[in-house]
Amino acid sequence: MLARRKAVLIATLLVFACLLGGQAVFAADQAQGQKIPTQNFLTDPQGYSASFWEVSQIAMDVWNKELGTDFKRQVEEHDQLIRKMFEGDYDCGILFIMGSPVRLDPGFLFNTFFYGNCPGFYNRIPRSQCPGGGGALNFPGYFNPEFNRLLKAQDRIFDYAERKAITDKMVEMIVQDRPALVLFSPYVLHLMNTSHWKNEKGMPGEGLGSAWNVMGIEPTGQDKVLRVGSTYAVPSINPMAVRRTQGYRVMDLIYDTLFRVDLEGKAIKWMAEEARVTDGPQGAKTAVEIKLRSDLKFHDDQPVTAEDVIFTVEFAKKFKAPDLYNYVKRVVKAEKTGPLSLTLHLAEPWSGVFHVLLSKMYILPEHIWAKIAETEKEPILWPNPQPVGSGPFKFVSWDKGAQLVLAKNPAYFAPVNPEKLVRVKFESMEMLAAAIEKGEIDLQWGEPMTSAIAERASAKPNVKAVKLPNHGFVMFTFRCSKAPYNDPAFMEALEYCLPRGLIMKRVYPGIAQEAVSPIPPGNKAWHNPRVFELARPYDPEKGREVLKRAGYTWDAQGKLCYPK
Amino acid sequence: MSARYLWARTGVMFFTAAALLAIQFFLFRLMPGDPTASVLSGGMTPEVQAELKRLWGLDQSLILQFWNYARNLVRLDFGVSFYRNVPVQEIVLPRFGNTILFMLTAMLWANLFGVGLGVLSVARRHRPVEGLLLLLGSVARATPLFVTGMLCVLIFAYHLEWFPLGGMHQVGALYDSFWQKYFNLDLAHHLVLPTFVAGLFYFTTPFFVMRASMLEHLHDDHLLLARAKGASPMQVLLRHVARNALSPVITTTALSLGFAVGGQVVVETIFRWPGLGSELVFSTFRRDYPVVQAIFFLISGTVILMNYLADLIYLFLDPRVRYEGAP
Numbered sequence: 043m044l045a046r047r048k049a050v051l052i053a054t055l056l057v058f059a060c061l062l063g064g065q066a067v068f069a070a071d072q073a074q075g076q077k078i079p080t081q082n083f084l085t086d087p088q089g090y091s092a093s094f095w096e097v098s099q100i101a102m103d104v105w106n107k108e109l110g111t112d113f114k115r116q117v118e119e120h121d122q123l124i125r126k127m128f129e130g131d132y133d134c135g136i137l138f139i140m141g142s143p144v145r146l147d148p149g150f151l152f153n154t155f156f157y158g159n160c161p162g163f164y165n166r167i168p169r170s171q172c173p174g175g176g177g178a179l180n181f182p183g184y185f186n187p188e189f190n191r192l193l194k195a196q197d198r199i200f201d202y203a204e205r206k207a208i209t210d211k212m213v214e215m216i217v218q219d220r221p222a223l224v225l226f227s228p229y230v231l232h233l234m235n236t237s238h239w240k241n242e243k244g245m246p247g248e249g250l251g252s253a254w255n256v257m258g259i260e261p262t263g264q265d266k267v268l269r270v271g272s273t274y275a276v277p278s279i280n281p282m283a284v285r286r287t288q289g290y291r292v293m294d295l296i297y298d299t300l301f302r303v304d305l306e307g308k309a310i311k312w313m314a315e316e317a318r319v320t321d322g323p324q325g326a327k328t329a330v331e332i333k334l335r336s337d338l339k340f341h342d343d344q345p346v347t348a349e350d351v352i353f354t355v356e357f358a359k360k361f362k363a364p365d366l367y368n369y370v371k372r373v374v375k376a377e378k379t380g381p382l383s384l385t386l387h388l389a390e391p392w393s394g395v396f397h398v399l400l401s402k403m404y405i406l407p408e409h410i411w412a413k414i415a416e417t418e419k420e421p422i423l424w425p426n427p428q429p430v431g432s433g434p435f436k437f438v439s440w441d442k443g444a445q446l447v448l449a450k451n452p453a454y455f456a457p458v459n460p461e462k463l464v465r466v467k468f469e470s471m472e473m474l475a476a477a478i479e480k481g482e483i484d485l486q487w488g489e490p491m492t493s494a495i496a497e498r499a500s501a502k503p504n505v506k507a508v509k510l511p512n513h514g515f516v517m518f519t520f521r522c523s524k525a526p527y528n529d530p531a532f533m534e535a536l537e538y539c540l541p542r543g544l545i546m547k548r549v550y551p552g553i554a555q556e557a558v559s560p561i562p563p564g565n566k567a568w569h570n571p572r573v574f575e576l577a578r579p580y581d582p583e584k585g586r587e588v589l590k591r592a593g594y595t596w597d598a599q600g601k602l603c604y605p606k
Numbered sequence: 607m608s609a610r611y612l613w614a615r616t617g618v619m620f621f622t623a624a625a626l627l628a629i630q631f632f633l634f635r636l637m638p639g640d641p642t643a644s645v646l647s648g649g650m651t652p653e654v655q656a657e658l659k660r661l662w663g664l665d666q667s668l669i670l671q672f673w674n675y676a677r678n679l680v681r682l683d684f685g686v687s688f689y690r691n692v693p694v695q696e697i698v699l700p701r702f703g704n705t706i707l708f709m710l711t712a713m714l715w716a717n718l719f720g721v722g723l724g725v726l727s728v729a730r731r732h733r734p735v736e737g738l739l740l741l742l743g744s745v746a747r748a749t750p751l752f753v754t755g756m757l758c759v760l761i762f763a764y765h766l767e768w769f770p771l772g773g774m775h776q777v778g779a780l781y782d783s784f785w786q787k788y789f790n791l792d793l794a795h796h797l798v799l800p801t802f803v804a805g806l807f808y809f810t811t812p813f814f815v816m817r818a819s820m821l822e823h824l825h826d827d828h829l830l831l832a833r834a835k836g837a838s839p840m841q842v843l844l845r846h847v848a849r850n851a852l853s854p855v856i857t858t859t860a861l862s863l864g865f866a867v868g869g870q871v872v873v874e875t876i877f878r879w880p881g882l883g884s885e886l887v888f889s890t891f892r893r894d895y896p897v898v899q900a901i902f903f904l905i906s907g908t909v910i911l912m913n914y915l916a917d918l919i920y921l922f923l924d925p926r927v928r929y930e931g932a933p
Contacts, residue, residue: 121893267778269777269778275689275690275888276690277689277690277691278689278690278691278692280691283691362653362654362657364654364658367653367654368654420661422657422661423661423686423691425686425691425692425693425696427692438780439780441700441880442690442692442696442697442700443690443697443701443880443884443885443888444773444774444878444880445777445778447778447780462778464777464778466773466777467878468772468878469875469876469878469884469887470875473759473771473772473876473878476759476764476771477771477772477777480764480767480771482770482771482777483777
């Protein structure tokens with residue numbers, strides 16, 4: 043009996059010792075009562091984004107003034123900024139999460155940006171110490187076991203209402219845990235010249251750059267050449283090597299996918315005539331049965347068959363297609379069940395299979411790519427000089443960095459209005475706007491137009507500024523495993539002192555939509571309006587009260603100090 | 607010109623090129639930041655990141671990367687673009703041709719006008735024309751290219767609509783052959799404004815050099831003989847002064863041609879001219895090292911080659927010139 047008591051006592055002491063040890067580690071960078079050291083606020087150079095520069099300056103000024111913090115700007119070139127955040131080598135910073143179609147899916151969004159399977163998860167350095175890893179772009183290093191549980195649960199649910207209820211809970215968690223503070227969602231502002239084209243079809247996040255608009259925009263007269271301009275260059279025309287949003291825009295036209303994300307943001311059947319999820323050898327709801335349309339043809343008149351789809355899955359897995367591999371590896375086996383039908387066997391149920399994988403996987407013609415897989419040393423690096431897809435447009439020419447020309451695919455199963463598409467690269471927004479004004483270019487793709495230029499240009503006859511909602515958002519991200527961001531009170535105070543209204547009024551007047559969560563109102567299908575009640579309104583007094591209650595103090599110079 | 611000098615000068619040229627090659631390669635890699643940041647997206651799994659690093663040879667040591675780079679360069683293989691996934695030569699060689707076309711046109715008129723106006727300014731010394739020409743030269747030289755470029759676009763392309771806003775051909779124009787692509791009125795129309803802007807800047811060098819050189823020769827003894835033989839003042843000026851004054855102009859032209867190939871970043875960017883300059887800006891921002899290295903190699907190679915040619919031409923044109931060590 044005595045021995046048992048001793049054992050319990052020792053165990054209790056050990057637990058306390060561990061806790062104290064943990065506390066010591068936790069407090070290593072949070073010296074009690076000491077002034078909170080200078081926090082580096084990571085931003086892009088001013089030339090890269092003058093508006094983000096201004097937004098971060100406003101927030102830092104208000105925080106430093108109202109809370110006594112010492113935020114200072116740390117400027118990094120964009121790729122390096124991303125890399126630093128990616129590795130957790132930062133305090134806090136500003137980021138724009140662009141609204142690509144795939145990010146409309148909450149499972150994809152959360153798995154990428156907020157899933158972390160251990161405290162302080164960062165993609166590279168501690169991955170080995172973090173079983174299960176985490177979201178590839180979990181910049182804050184967010185870790186919440188309950189959030190992870192819900193995320194896994196919604197990943198396996200195919201019913202929209204059920205998924206929405208869980209998604210709503212997860213969004214609320216993020217708003218209340220504050221690993222990042224979402225500031226607003228900028229509208230996508232694109233210019234178009236209405237002389238030759240009308241009835242444009244805008245898409246959340248994509249603006250006028252979606253395949254829906256390119257296929258469906260209507261000519262006003264006989265001129266059926268659609269001339270689009272963008273400040274982004276076409277990165278690659280190899281559908282397996284494509285890694286960037288601007289690359290997908292072109293690939294969406296040359297190649298086709300089993301599903302496409304529609305203008306409302308939902309994945310709809312496209313090359314697939316039928317698709318359903320059934321039980322399979324891997325378990326319940328792990329088999330995706332697909333039947334292809336019978337009128338599909340590649341640009342060289344070869345029919346699209348189930349073998350082409352299976353080949354594409356296997357090619358992407360074997361050669362580790364950069365963007366696709368993460369998703370296609372969930373397909374354990376692809377099995378042909380008929381000339382036009384097949385079954386994809388998933389390792390586990392995955393509700394994002396249609397939106398994330400099948401809307402993103404361009405179907406390759408096996409009769410071309412099988413040879414490439416055999417003959418090319420590195421098939422992923424194959425330049426694909428004459429792309430042959432089954433999409434709405436055929437490839438004509440690519441003058442790299444200057445102009446890409448596509449021609450209508452007359453055998454395409456859906457209506458395509460333009461006879462020819464010419465995509466021209468511009469060096470600056472001003473020159474692009476001037477070309478649209480002069481009618482040299484019909485409409486804009488990609489990077490949104492700045493509001494001042496759009497306002498001036500749209501005053502001209504035949505020029506129209508199209509303002510479309512976005513599901514992309516601008517956020518401040520915080521390394522939330524590190525003091526002081528690991529303290530909920532500090533984060534709550536920061537939000538109380540975040541002048542979202544002032545920022546929108548001064549920097550984004552009329553060109554941004556209010557948003558406080560990673561699923562802004564632009565994502566109609568998944569937005570949860572209740573988050574606006576949960577977010578803290580601008581009230582510096584309350585921010586200071588929260589800090590006082592949590593034990594924070596201010597030194598003689600008014601600088602914020604950790605609780606004693 | 608001795609064969610020994612020629613060999614020595616050629617050797618120096620190759621040594622300089624090799625040294626530059628090494629400097630360029632390591633300089634980019636010494637820049638703050640990680641070159642893989644542009645290649646590897648955070649959204650990729652570690653397996654994919656490792657695979658991409660392997661594909662682009664970024665998993666190798668710097669020395670090995672340099673060795674492979676230098677070895678491939680001998681075969682004119684510049685590697686594969688990180689950003690566009692195509693062989694670099696497919697990107698840079700057509701653009702090099704476009705830049706050469708643009709620069710040769712600009713330099714041609716810059717030199718014709720520069721030399722002509724230089725002669726005119728000497729012929730009309732102490733008259734209002736001289737003052738006007740000096741003012742024009744000074745203003746053209748002092749005005750930054752982006753100012754002249756933007757003003758010309760605004761006035762001649764945007765408001766007056768005399769010329770297109772930019773580019774090399776009309777939007778969407780397709781050509782079946784090299785001949786069709788480079789010998790047509792559309793291209794000539796697109797070429798006028800950018801070459802005018804570049805030429806306005808570059809004409810000042812031959813103008814001032816020609817003028818200074820002519821002023822130097824204006825009191826040479828042999829001119830007395832020419833006058834004594836009954837040559838008119840204009841004949842003396844053109845045949846005896848201008849001719850002798852041309853040597854430094856030719857040298858500076860050769861040198862400035864080399865520099866001009868690399869110096870057109872601003873004009874090409876403003877006029878959306880698909881040349882090396884605009885590509886350099888684009889690829890630098892994306893840290894597309896294989897492309898940037900290839901462009902620097904072509905630019906510095908042109909400068910080195912032009913220096914070499916200038917040295918040889920100078921020796922050829924003026925036999926009085928001898929270099930130290932040369933017989």
